[in-house]
Amino acid sequence: MSLPVEDLDSDRSNGAGPAHSAPPARALPGSGEVNRHVLVAIVLNRPGVLNRVASLMRARNFNIESLSVSHTDQADVSRMTITLRGDDVAVEQVSKQLYRLIDVLKVQDFAGEPTVEHELALIKVRATDANRAEIVKVAELYRARLVDITEGSVIVEAAGSEPEVDAIVALLRSYGIKELVRTGTVVMARGSASIEEALKR
Amino acid sequence: MTITKGEPAGPAATAAAGAAARPAAPTTAAPPRRPAQHGERHGHVPHDGTAGAAAIEQARNAMLRDAKPLKRSRIGADVVCEALLRQGVDVFFGYPGGVVLPLYDVLGDYPELRHVLVRHEQGGAHAADGYARVTGRVGVCLGTSGPGATNLVTGIGTALLDSIPMVAITGNVPGALIGKDAFQEIDINGITLPMTKHNYLVRDADDLPRVFAEAFHIARTGRPGPVHIDITKDALQQETSAQHPTEAEVIAGLPGFRPNFDGHPRQLKVAAAEIARATRPVILAGHGVLHAEAWADLLAFAEKTSIPVAWTLLGIGAISEDHPLAYGFMGMHGWKHVNRAIQSADLLIAIGMRFDDRVTGNVRTYAPYARIIHVDIDPAEIGKNVAVEVPIVGDAGRVLRALTPMVEETPPAARAEYLAELADWRAESEASSWHGSGAWREGVLTADFVCERIGDLTDHRATYVADVGQNQMWLARYAGFRLPNSHVSSGGLGTMGFGLPAAMGAALGRPERETWAIIGDGGFQMTSQELMTLVQDRIPVKIALFDNKKLGMIRQWQEIIYGGNYHSAHLLGPDFAKLADAFGIPAFRARTPDEVDPAIEAAQAVDGPALVWFEIAETQNIFPMMPAGKGLSDLIEKWDGPEE
Numbered sequence: 001m002s003l004p005v006e007d008l009d010s011d012r013s014n015g016a017g018p019a020h021s022a023p024p025a026r027a028l029p030g031s032g033e034v035n036r037h038v039l040v041a042i043v044l045n046r047p048g049v050l051n052r053v054a055s056l057m058r059a060r061n062f063n064i065e066s067l068s069v070s071h072t073d074q075a076d077v078s079r080m081t082i083t084l085r086g087d088d089v090a091v092e093q094v095s096k097q098l099y100r101l102i103d104v105l106k107v108q109d110f111a112g113e114p115t116v117e118h119e120l121a122l123i124k125v126r127a128t129d130a131n132r133a134e135i136v137k138v139a140e141l142y143r144a145r146l147v148d149i150t151e152g153s154v155i156v157e158a159a160g161s162e163p164e165v166d167a168i169v170a171l172l173r174s175y176g177i178k179e180l181v182r183t184g185t186v187v188m189a190r191g192s193a194s195i196e197e198a199l200k201r
Numbered sequence: 202m203t204i205t206k207g208e209p210a211g212p213a214a215t216a217a218a219g220a221a222a223r224p225a226a227p228t229t230a231a232p233p234r235r236p237a238q239h240g241e242r243h244g245h246v247p248h249d250g251t252a253g254a255a256a257i258e259q260a261r262n263a264m265l266r267d268a269k270p271l272k273r274s275r276i277g278a279d280v281v282c283e284a285l286l287r288q289g290v291d292v293f294f295g296y297p298g299g300v301v302l303p304l305y306d307v308l309g310d311y312p313e314l315r316h317v318l319v320r321h322e323q324g325g326a327h328a329a330d331g332y333a334r335v336t337g338r339v340g341v342c343l344g345t346s347g348p349g350a351t352n353l354v355t356g357i358g359t360a361l362l363d364s365i366p367m368v369a370i371t372g373n374v375p376g377a378l379i380g381k382d383a384f385q386e387i388d389i390n391g392i393t394l395p396m397t398k399h400n401y402l403v404r405d406a407d408d409l410p411r412v413f414a415e416a417f418h419i420a421r422t423g424r425p426g427p428v429h430i431d432i433t434k435d436a437l438q439q440e441t442s443a444q445h446p447t448e449a450e451v452i453a454g455l456p457g458f459r460p461n462f463d464g465h466p467r468q469l470k471v472a473a474a475e476i477a478r479a480t481r482p483v484i485l486a487g488h489g490v491l492h493a494e495a496w497a498d499l500l501a502f503a504e505k506t507s508i509p510v511a512w513t514l515l516g517i518g519a520i521s522e523d524h525p526l527a528y529g530f531m532g533m534h535g536w537k538h539v540n541r542a543i544q545s546a547d548l549l550i551a552i553g554m555r556f557d558d559r560v561t562g563n564v565r566t567y568a569p570y571a572r573i574i575h576v577d578i579d580p581a582e583i584g585k586n587v588a589v590e591v592p593i594v595g596d597a598g599r600v601l602r603a604l605t606p607m608v609e610e611t612p613p614a615a616r617a618e619y620l621a622e623l624a625d626w627r628a629e630s631e632a633s634s635w636h637g638s639g640a641w642r643e644g645v646l647t648a649d650f651v652c653e654r655i656g657d658l659t660d661h662r663a664t665y666v667a668d669v670g671q672n673q674m675w676l677a678r679y680a681g682f683r684l685p686n687s688h689v690s691s692g693g694l695g696t697m698g699f700g701l702p703a704a705m706g707a708a709l710g711r712p713e714r715e716t717w718a719i720i721g722d723g724g725f726q727m728t729s730q731e732l733m734t735l736v737q738d739r740i741p742v743k744i745a746l747f748d749n750k751k752l753g754m755i756r757q758w759q760e761i762i763y764g765g766n767y768h769s770a771h772l773l774g775p776d777f778a779k780l781a782d783a784f785g786i787p788a789f790r791a792r793t794p795d796e797v798d799p800a801i802e803a804a805q806a807v808d809g810p811a812l813v814w815f816e817i818a819e820t821q822n823i824f825p826m827m828p829a830g831k832g833l834s835d836l837i838e839k840w841d842g843p844e845e
Contacts, residue, residue, distance in 0.1 A: 023544075023566070023569035023570065024569050024570070025565045025566065025569070026564055026565055026566070026567055026568065026569055026587065026588075027588050028564060028565070028588065029584050029585070029586070029587065029588045030588075043457075044456070044457060047402070048390070048394065051391070051394060052394060055394055055395045056395070059395050089584060089588075092584070093581065093584075093585060096580050096581035096583075097581050099580065099581070100398075100579070100581055101399075101457070102398070102399045102419060102455060102457050102458050103457050104457050105456055105457045199456075
């Protein structure tokens with residue numbers, strides 16, 4: 001009997017097995033179709049809660065694209081907005097794993113739901129007398145505003161969805177971006193439903 | 202997609218009245234108990250009105266009866282002792298050090314609380330783990346800051362991977378020194394964070410009552426797990442009048458912790474329909490059955506439906522192995538007939554198990570014809586490793602009690618053909634096993650034979666504690682388990698060195714049972730310092746040392762998978778009889794099959810710990826074996842070298 005040694009360590013290798021009549025292959029969990037998801041986690045504002053969430057994402061091999069943490073209207077409750085990419089089952093696993101944390105109260109995936117999705121960016125752009133007016137015009141087009149103007153630079157404050165911010169950043173790049181900071185996405189469901197009110201009940 | 206946490210659990214059965222230094226007696230009526238069948242009940246889920254809850258109640262009442270008022274002011278260290286007693290802790294395992302000395306300073310005032318001085322903190326953590334596994338109650342271990350704390354880490358990880366209810370307590374440097382790289386300071390909270398169910402850093406003694414009540418509640422409720430409490434030295438010394446919370450207050454203070462105990466009625470209906478349709482169903486019983494103390498419920502369900510029961514490594518004891526429906530141990534080193542049944546099944550009813558890679562092998566080729574009903578109390582386990590048709594989130598016992606009345610009674614005769622085929626497979630696989638083929642008949646001392654003799658000579662009523670490696674698999678396959686919580690084994694983390702200290706805790710948890718630790722010469726040399734703990738604390742563990750002068754499982758993999766490149770597989774050992782003698786432990790030696798029974802019986806006759814040194818065959822392999830990455834249909838059953 002000889003063993004195909006190269007296969008031994010590759011977990012879940014396709015079609016491993018001897019040459020008996022091939023039974024149907026069991027489907028692995030998940031569609032494999034990777035999409036962007038925005039998760040909101042409502043958490044108790046206790047020491048180390050951010051560390052717990054971050055540690056879990058690392059340990060479970062989930063890659064965070066952006067993470068934004070802030071207070072809510074309740075004193076001891078915080079809200080985390082996590083954007084990440086993965087297939088449906090992987091993201092469901094993230095939610096379930098987050099629920100295992102004692103300090104996590106509620107998790108919701110907003111993918112495919114009607115939402116308002118926003119982030120804010122501050123973009124410090126090289127500016128001269130010659131092109132300052134042009135930069136102002138670009139900013140106006142994107143409903144952004146200038147929050148600081150000096151001889152050699154301006155700071156543009158842009159807000160909007162991730163693609164909108166991407167677009168203005170791309171446009172401003174031709175003038176020379178000296179510095180860029182983005183808050184990461186925050187999201188809220190449209191309509192009267194409230195993830196926070198659901199907790200109070 | 203919205204995932205919501207389950208409904209709150211039912212009213213807590215053990216709501217205790219809070220009081221000051223010495224709490225007042227709680228008055229709670231225990232809910233009616235179902236009669237115990239296969240095995241005694243020692244519960245860690247007080248909601249269920251288990252015997253464990255009664256034991257906690259009893260310990261608490263004894264404590265209150267015997268309590269004498271302190272002649273000094275009450276400090277944080279007193280709160281720790283009170284909290285342990287309130288939780289029904291009768292024994293815990295610790296090692297002193299600078300920052301926990303305030304606790305050791307008051308321990309003498311709490312004679313009801315037995316402290317076992319271990320020889321290494323890892324031993325303390327494993328002992329607490331072993332105690333928890335045989336009693337179903339929360340095990341407790343204690344270490345000092347820095348190295349004391351890091352030494353606990355392997356034991357905490359072992360408990361996490363096997364869902365063991367444990368509270369690990371460590372001291373830390375005084376609050377003002379935290380972050381200053383003080384002597385023996387380490388960020389142990391950061392270290393245990395990803396390997397506990399929850400952890401705490403307590404800097405104020407007023408927080409201790411709440412933190413301890415929460416820690417025990419979290420450790421034992423839902424899917425059990427370890428909880429770590431780190432306490433600064435000054436918090437242990439600080440005067441406090443903080444009161445212990447009631448169970449109801451604890452639950453109210455943990456809004457993010459609401460395990461779901463009852464399966465969804467609609468899913469139960471779907472499951473019943475699947476069961477009615479199936480012609481080749483198999484039950485896969487896991488650790489969850491034992492955690493939920495659902496062995497009687499499992500039996501009722503299996504008997505009503507005449508469905509054979511296979512078990513995982515940690516599911517051993519969920520059904521008595523002499524029951525006609527008990528089919529066998531599954532997985533990488535499981536019985537061939539069991540894996541064959543799974544591979545040909547049209548329905549798997551998985552209860553409290555998690556489709557670990559050692560159980561499934563290559564998921565693509567796992568149980569290719571089967572639909573799957575998966576019952577687990579942890580929603581995150583559902584759909585994690587395999588896609589399932591019927592997910593049921595709930596406690597194994599409650600789900601089985603709800604499901605059994607919904608399924609049709611199916612006598613064995615209605616499955617005659619199926620059951621007869623399984624019986625044939627079983628006879629064939631048992632006959633062709635190493636044991637069946639019987640090298641021991643020719644005078645070779647094989648490990649399977651020793652395991653069978655230990656099982657028989659203890660009437661299958663002892664606690665059997667495995668270490669990790671070949672010895673673990675031999676024990677699982679050949680000892681013959683009849684009682685729940687009689688088998689202790691590090692499954693998930695596979696911690697070598699687990700066996701001896703875990704047996705220590707198991708023996709103290711179940712003193713009425715004989716305790717046998719089955720340990721290879723490799724694992725034994727990792728934690729043999731605890732031999733002295735056995736002697737000092739008079740813990741009557743019987744050690745079966747399987748000495749093949751090898752790291753057996755390493756040698757086996759190197760032989761079969763690494764072309765016979767035996768690097769570091771050969772292991773020198775001391776004269777184990779002299780070693781035991783140096784500790785004051787009687788030792789007996791067996792080198793041939795004939796010497797096995799007398800050696801075991803001699804060890805049994807010792808009033809206290811004893812060691813039997815089995816010099817087993819040096820190159821015996823454990824078969825069948827499923828190479829990593831392969832499927833359950835690709836078992837290697839024997840090995841005569843690579844075919845060229």
